[in-house]
Amino acid sequence: MQLTGKQxxxxxxxxxxxxxxxxxxxxxxxxxxxxxxFYSPTNLLEKQTIPERRVRVGGLVKKNEQIYTKTGxxxxxxxxxxxxxxxxxxxxxxxxxxxxxxxxxxxxKIGPNGVFFADEVLAKHDENYxxxxxxxxxxxxxxxxxxxxx
Amino acid sequence: MIAETGQFTLxxxxxxxxxxxxxxxxxxVKNNIRLMALGSTSATSxxxxxxxxxxxxxxxxxxxxxxxxxVAQNSHTQKPLLYKxxxxxxxxxxxxxxxxxxxxxxxxSVAAFGxxxxxxxxxxxxxxxxxxxxxxxxxxLFTSNPFxxxxxxxxxxxxxNPILQDPGLxxxxxxxxxxxxxFSIVFSFAVAALIEGRIDPAWARWVRPWTLAAWCSLTxxxxxxxxxxxxxxxxxxxxxxxxxxxxxxxxxxxGTALLHSAIVVEKRDALKSWTILxxxxxxxxxxxxxxxxxxxxLTSVHTFATDPERGVFILLLLILISGSALILYALRxxxxxxxxxxxxxxxxxxxxxxxxxLTTGAAVVLLGTLYPLLLDALYGAKVSVGPxxxxxxxxxxxxxxxxxxxxxSMLRWKRADLAGVLGxxxxxTLTALLVVLTIIWATGSGDVLVALALGVSAWIIIGTMVQxxxxxxxxxxxxxxxxxxxxxxxxxxWGMVISHSALGILVIGITISSAWRVEFIKLMKAGxxxxxxxxxxxxxxxxxxxxxxxxxxxxxFRVERNGKEITVLLPEKRSYPAxxxxxxxxxxxxxxxxxxxxxxxxxxxxxxxSTRIYFNPMINWIWIGAILMAFGGLISLTDRxxxxxLLEKFSKEANGNAA
Numbered sequence: 001m002q003l004t005g006k007q008x009x010x011x012x013x014x015x016x017x018x019x020x021x022x023x024x025x026x027x028x029x030x031x032x033x034x035x036x037x038f039y040s041p042t043n044l045l046e047k048q049t050i051p052e053r054r055v056r057v058g059g060l061v062k063k064n065e066q067i068y069t070k071t072g073x074x075x076x077x078x079x080x081x082x083x084x085x086x087x088x089x090x091x092x093x094x095x096x097x098x099x100x101x102x103x104x105x106x107x108x109k110i111g112p113n114g115v116f117f118a119d120e121v122l123a124k125h126d127e128n129y130x131x132x133x134x135x136x137x138x139x140x141x142x143x144x145x146x147x148x149x150x
Numbered sequence: 151m152i153a154e155t156g157q158f159t160l161x162x163x164x165x166x167x168x169x170x171x172x173x174x175x176x177x178x179v180k181n182n183i184r185l186m187a188l189g190s191t192s193a194t195s196x197x198x199x200x201x202x203x204x205x206x207x208x209x210x211x212x213x214x215x216x217x218x219x220x221v222a223q224n225s226h227t228q229k230p231l232l233y234k235x236x237x238x239x240x241x242x243x244x245x246x247x248x249x250x251x252x253x254x255x256x257x258x259s260v261a262a263f264g265x266x267x268x269x270x271x272x273x274x275x276x277x278x279x280x281x282x283x284x285x286x287x288x289x290x291l292f293t294s295n296p297f298x299x300x301x302x303x304x305x306x307x308x309x310x311n312p313i314l315q316d317p318g319l320x321x322x323x324x325x326x327x328x329x330x331x332x333f334s335i336v337f338s339f340a341v342a343a344l345i346e347g348r349i350d351p352a353w354a355r356w357v358r359p360w361t362l363a364a365w366c367s368l369t370x371x372x373x374x375x376x377x378x379x380x381x382x383x384x385x386x387x388x389x390x391x392x393x394x395x396x397x398x399x400x401x402x403x404x405g406t407a408l409l410h411s412a413i414v415v416e417k418r419d420a421l422k423s424w425t426i427l428x429x430x431x432x433x434x435x436x437x438x439x440x441x442x443x444x445x446x447x448l449t450s451v452h453t454f455a456t457d458p459e460r461g462v463f464i465l466l467l468l469i470l471i472s473g474s475a476l477i478l479y480a481l482r483x484x485x486x487x488x489x490x491x492x493x494x495x496x497x498x499x500x501x502x503x504x505x506x507x508l509t510t511g512a513a514v515v516l517l518g519t520l521y522p523l524l525l526d527a528l529y530g531a532k533v534s535v536g537p538x539x540x541x542x543x544x545x546x547x548x549x550x551x552x553x554x555x556x557x558x559s560m561l562r563w564k565r566a567d568l569a570g571v572l573g574x575x576x577x578x579t580l581t582a583l584l585v586v587l588t589i590i591w592a593t594g595s596g597d598v599l600v601a602l603a604l605g606v607s608a609w610i611i612i613g614t615m616v617q618x619x620x621x622x623x624x625x626x627x628x629x630x631x632x633x634x635x636x637x638x639x640x641x642x643x644w645g646m647v648i649s650h651s652a653l654g655i656l657v658i659g660i661t662i663s664s665a666w667r668v669e670f671i672k673l674m675k676a677g678x679x680x681x682x683x684x685x686x687x688x689x690x691x692x693x694x695x696x697x698x699x700x701x702x703x704x705x706x707f708r709v710e711r712n713g714k715e716i717t718v719l720l721p722e723k724r725s726y727p728a729x730x731x732x733x734x735x736x737x738x739x740x741x742x743x744x745x746x747x748x749x750x751x752x753x754x755x756x757x758x759x760s761t762r763i764y765f766n767p768m769i770n771w772i773w774i775g776a777i778l779m780a781f782g783g784l785i786s787l788t789d790r791x792x793x794x795x796l797l798e799k800f801s802k803e804a805n806g807n808a809a
């Protein structure tokens with residue numbers, strides 16, 4: 001079967017469209033299941049229902065709070081947006097740049113007792129760099145604290 | 151003085167670039183030979199200007215001239231020389247200057263190697279290259295000047311982020327940039343062809359070496375980057391679907407599609423306007439990658455502290471460069487005459503299949519990368535898109551590419567016999583089935599996907615070998631005759647064989663290392679032992695260490711196999727006083743069958759150390775595969791058929807001189 005040039009191009013365009021729609025369907029399904037939402041500690045506390053899915057929580061590692069490594073490789077620390085705090089439990093080795101006052105992002109699930117069980121903790125390579133989500137969180141909470149009437 | 155020289159030559163370069171961007175183009179319109187010839191001269195001078203400027207910046211870093219703001223911010227007198235030099239592109243301003251240096255190097259190379267090009271095409275290509283250079287030089291001069299002075303000059307610099315103080319920084323960015331920027335030449339050729347309204351197999355033959363060179367460099371650059379992340383970050387992973395990694399993968403995927411579609415233009419004079427579109431898109435995606443990295447709008451491990459003004463500037467350049475090329479495409483693509491027709495079962499059709507899937511894959515990665523931005527802009531929701539998304543979308547799209555690459559390269563042009571090809575691939579099919587069944591049997595029930603992935607890898611490698619043995623008539627003639635046939639096969643064929651087999655090796659590495667990886671996080675004191683991957687590790691305690699610009703602690707793991715000590719792994723925790731920063735150096739025993747990977751954590755209150763130990767089976771196959779793939783590209787680049795016109799020209803000149 002020899003197609004003419006026009007038929008040939010039509011077939012290619014059609015095939016491309018079919019592929020695109022399959023890809024779109026796959027993308028939409030995957031996005032629904034696998035997108036990880038970012039919350040500040042305040043957002044999480046305000047939430048009525050505890051999200052079942054994985055989320056990210058970000059803020060500053062609270063100063064003057066001990067980072068516990070007593071039990072070995074289990075770390076407990078507090079992430080704050082300077083308005084509300086959340087306790088994070090992380091099993092593993094913390095990143096090099098993890099320290100008090102540093103912006104961090106933890107990914108995992110929130111437990112029934114309000115403790116956040118993280119399986120991943122990100123602190124950025126560059127010490128001057130603040131993840132934009134964390135910066136935004138801090139900016140919002142400081143704005144609402146310094147007296148916009150509610 | 152150094153900084154002023156650098157600044158002066160960069161301003162000079164801007165003027166030269168503007169000349170290069172306008173006069174040869176005007177010459178090609180008015181058919182003025184002298185104006186067109188200006189293209190080569192200005193491209194060479196432009197490269198020299200930028201090279202001097204880049205050299206000045208390197209010199210300022212070597213002598214630690216802290217009166218230059220950029221040096222004071224990113225260097226330190228105690229840094230080893232290699233890192234003083236590589237630190238030049240370890241920051242935004244310097245890396246943009248490297249970008250432009252490579253951009254102008256490519257322009258100068260077209261001037262040097264393009265002697266066989268028609269004058270008007272060459273003039274147009276160089277003009278477009280000049281315009282791109284002018285945009286990026288003005289970007290550097292107006293928003294990211296690396297030569298700004300600092301008064302008073304500090305006594306000591308602030309040092310370079312210690313994670314960047316690694317040989318990886320010396321090689322990863324230059325290769326990546328040669329790849330990104332190399333596609334600018336292909337872009338310029340495409341735009342020039344659109345202006346001329348003509349594209350033919352000769353055009354494809356001129357473009358293919360540049361595409362191949364850029365593609366090889368990009369492949370090596372991505373492989374080096376992932377290897378660097380693997381050994382330096384101490385997470386044991388090698389690909390994180392980080393926005394910046396994606397930014398390099400997208401042009402790679404489209405570039406791979408371009409590489410294949412250009413073959414169709416060259417051999418069959420078909421798929422012409424599609425190839426032009428791919429050429430424009432590949433470079434546009436490189437620009438988009440630059441924008442994503444430089445603007446800092448996405449959370450990524452690569453982001454430097456940023457300035458929104460720069461992001462806006464690059465976005466404008468992106469819209470200007472890609473936008474005008476796409477508009478030109480929309481207006482002129484209809485002038486390109488359709489070429490040879492072919493049946494739905496033919497090598498042309500198989501290459502279209504490859505192209506559609508590769509570009510769809512690129513589109514999926516692009517969407518996943520930009521989705522967080524989109525959602526933030528629309529609803530203000532902060533999200534991140536991670537590995538589960540890409541596993542669910544990208545991998546199923548790529549799987550058919552793997553299966554098809556063997557069949558496609560065995561189909562004949564124009565009209566082919568699919569059943570016949572499948573018959574010739576009996577051995578490969580049987581081997582693949584055997585692999586799948588063996589693995590399902592050996593691992594019990596689970597791991598069907600792993601078994602399938604390994605089956606496909608076996609299919610690619612054996613199938614490619616079948617093609618070689620058919621071409622050299624292995625076992626049908628005496629071996630010596632087969633070998634001499636092998637020598638006479640075109641290099642492009644060998645390039646395909648190497649790159650396709652390398653793809654199989656890469657898939658094996660990815661599959662096995664991610665499916666059967668072993669990981670321990672363990673608290674250890676001296677004398678404790680762990681077993682992983684057939685090795686026994688004994689923790690022997692820690693020692694303090696002192697480096698040229700850091701101090702640290704070194705852990706010692708004695709590694710034994712079958713009761714014999716093989717090596718001692720020495721993971722480190724370093725702290726860099728100048729940068730007030732710490733890094734983790736993993737201790738790795740690397741073998742072809744797998745890596746033993748150790749990381750030292752923190753000391754707990756009772757003197758035990760948290761440690762992380764991985765066994766990553768066959769992980770090196772990933773980088774071996776990637777490097778072999780690029781090597782295949784290089785072999786193809788040496789195919790004399792690509793240089794035949796050049797040779798003819800040379801021999802003509804030689805004859806002329808002799809007479």
